[in-house]
Amino acid sequence: xxxxxxxxxxxxxxxxxxxxxxxxxxxxxxxxxxxxxxxxxxxxxxxxxxxxxxxxxxxxxxxxxxxxxxxxxxxxxxxxxxxxxxxxxxxxxxxxxxxxxxxxxxxxxxxxxxxxxxxxxxxxxxxxxxxxxxxxxxxxxxxxxxxxxxxxxxxxxxxxxxxxxxxxxxxxxxxxxxxxxxxxxxxxxxxxxxxxxxxxxxxxxxxxxxxxxxxxxxxxxxx
Numbered sequence: 001x002x003x004x005x006x007x008x009x010x011x012x013x014x015x016x017x018x019x020x021x022x023x024x025x026x027x028x029x030x031x032x033x034x035x036x037x038x039x040x041x042x043x044x045x046x047x048x049x050x051x052x053x054x055x056x057x058x059x060x061x062x063x064x065x066x067x068x069x070x071x072x073x074x075x076x077x078x079x080x081x082x083x084x085x086x087x088x089x090x091x092x093x094x095x096x097x098x099x100x101x102x103x104x105x106x107x108x109x110x111x112x113x114x115x116x117x118x119x120x121x122x123x124x125x126x127x128x129x130x131x132x133x134x135x136x137x138x139x140x141x142x143x144x145x146x147x148x149x150x151x152x153x154x155x156x157x158x159x160x161x162x163x164x165x166x167x168x169x170x171x172x173x174x175x176x177x178x179x180x181x182x183x184x185x186x187x188x189x190x191x192x193x194x195x196x197x198x199x200x201x202x203x204x205x206x207x208x209x210x211x212x213x214x215x216x217x218x219x220x221x222x223x
Contacts, residue, residue: 009070014053016077021046023081031219032085034162089143089157089220090183093168112136112193117156118222120193121169130204133193138206141188141214144181145170152181154189154206159221166221172196172205179211188214 024030025043034042110119112133117140124133145155145168153170157163173189174196175181190210195202 008057009067009074011053011056013070013073013077014049014056016074016081018046018049018053020077020080021049027084028218029084031221032087032163035159035221035223036219038161087163088184089155089168090146092163092166093145093155093157093170094148096166096168113139116140116222117142117154117171118158118169120171121156124171124204128203130193130195130202133204134195136193137190138193139188139190140171140206141186141217142170143216143220144183144185144187146183151175152183154187157221158223160223163221172203174205174207176208176211186214186216188212 021042024033025039025046030036030039030042113136115123115138120138120140124130140154142154142156145153147153147170151173152175154173155168155170157166157168159166173181174194181187188211189206189208191206191208194205194207196205197203
């Protein structure tokens with residue numbers, strides 16, 4: 001491969017990865033991977049990579065030989081640009097620990113019908129007595145979360161930074177007879193909070209009266 005072409009490989013790779021970061025920031029792709037507070041940092045990194053690519057191009061830096069690693073980097077960047085991310089939250093959740101640590105706090109101030117799935121999970125883990133919530137209205141949304149044993153739950157992913165530190169949470173749901181929830185399907189569920197006995201202990205369960213499929217939210221990750 002001639003030197004003029006070889007000299008373009010490194011700045012081309014830097015420019016492509018800069019484009020990946022900028023396109024991901026501007027198109028909303030990052031909403032599936034990263035908390036919104038970090039999006040400007042990704043966009044800024046893209047601008048820096050584009051600036052480095054331009055600097056190297058203007059300096060006419062030449063490679064002495066064809067560098068396969070930079071070539072592969074170009075191909076990978078192109079693939080990322082052309083193939084948007086489509087992570088399976090259910091598959092990811094099955095390999096993650098659902099421990100919320102010591103950050104769980106009580107919140108009785110929010111009316112039951114306005115509590116999100118995340119609000120309910122945190123509340124139930126703080127004060128797990130199911131009799132406290134029996135009969136409360138429930139209006140939640142989430143994705144169908146497979147369970148190692150028992151029926152699927154309705155789940156969400158909590159992140160501090162990105163999918164790498166995601167913590168899955170879920171609420172047990174008593175699905176209507178004849179309804180088969182599909183993993184990763186997003187649903188809006190309305191009903192009431194009930195009580196069921198499992199393994200000799202009582203726990204809260206959502207008694208679903210209305211279920212409708214919904215599109216995956218633009219920002220499906222929760223802090």
